[in-house]
Amino acid sequence: MTQIAFIGGGNMATSIIGGLIKQGESKPDMIHVSDPNADQVQQLSEQFGIHGHSDNQQAIASADVVIMAVKPQVMKAVLAPLKDTLSQRQPMLLSIAAGISLTSLQSWSGCEAIVRCMPNTPSLLGLGASGLFATDKVSIDQRNIADALLRAVGISVWVQNEAELDAVTAVSGSGPAYYFLLMEAMIEAGKKLGLSEETATQLTQQTALGAGKMAMEADVSAAELRRRVTSPGGTTERAIQTFEAAHLRDIVEAALTAASDRAAELSKQLGD
Known part of the structure; x- marks a missing residue:
């Protein structure tokens, strides 16, 4: 032992x-x-x-x-x-x-x-x-x-x-905060659409949990799971199009690159 x-x-x-x-x-x-x-x-x-x-x-x-x-x-x-x-x-x-x-x-x-x-x-x-x-x-x-x-x-x-x-560090070390930020935004948007804070919070939290579990247990990629949920001409497609128009992928890449760069900077500073 x-x-x-x-x-x-x-x-x-x-x-x-x-x-x-x-x-x-x-x-x-x-x-x-x-x-x-x-x-x-x-x-x-x-x-x-x-x-x-x-x-x-x-x-x-x-x-x-x-x-x-x-x-x-x-x-x-x-x-x-x-x-x-x-x-x-x-x-x-x-x-x-x-x-x-x-x-x-x-x-x-x-x-x-x-x-x-x-x-x-x-x-x-x-x-x-x-x-x-x-x-x-x-x-x-x-x-x-x-x-x-x-x-x-x-x-x-x-x-x-x-x-x-x-x-x-950029992907998983800091990653939980990214999901929390998205959850914050979803809760606030839900409230503006008429939901109570409690209802918006419960729906957002359970949706995050369910999506994560589906991704972990699925035998297909996250991209394929997204496609399966996105019906042509439906509500999800309209939301995804809005994300894409706002260049969400570029924002995520820039954010993770910034986090990785900062991790490298801190390593140099702390090693002095």
Whole structure:
């Protein structure tokens, strides 16, 4: 069994811990967590039966995998006092912090086997989508462990190079906000068409859920699903034509490109 240490006990760490235990991927006594918030550590210990620590060194003392679940801005400072231990023990280091490059993580931690991953907020519900990339020092067994960790909160996909994580950030990392924005707009439009806010909200939310589930379970593309719903001369066709006339596809491409570019910029800034 793999000894796992979480440095940081926030929402994402809590979700992964819960998923690992629920799915039987790890036993509680194999999981350690450290966080400066003593109440959070106690809560996690009581909720999952895992080992809680107030000291990061204690948490990583016997770890085979160290999961850095801290904010990008504090990553360097958190790793600094752990570097000697990590350099000596060489656990697999897995970072869920956006924008911190493998080069920076290697320099700050002294670890060679490192996995960067980009999860998203639906991971909190077990419906996450995560992109992963590993250094060539990560073994097949370690890749499988990293995969299991992220599959505990949704799906995981491996990208071919580190730069692709910026695209992952643009598509799935920031993606939930795009859908929320569309839902906001649909609710407001529904209200202007005469629906109550409650009715417009319920219809929009259920429609988003249903469309997502159909897309996941269908054996055809999203484009084909759209075509099947769009009857010639009907209401849906008129709405789609309006979207196309407003160049929705161009807007989406520009937005995702901007998000990807910003991810690359932040990576350079945070690595300084």
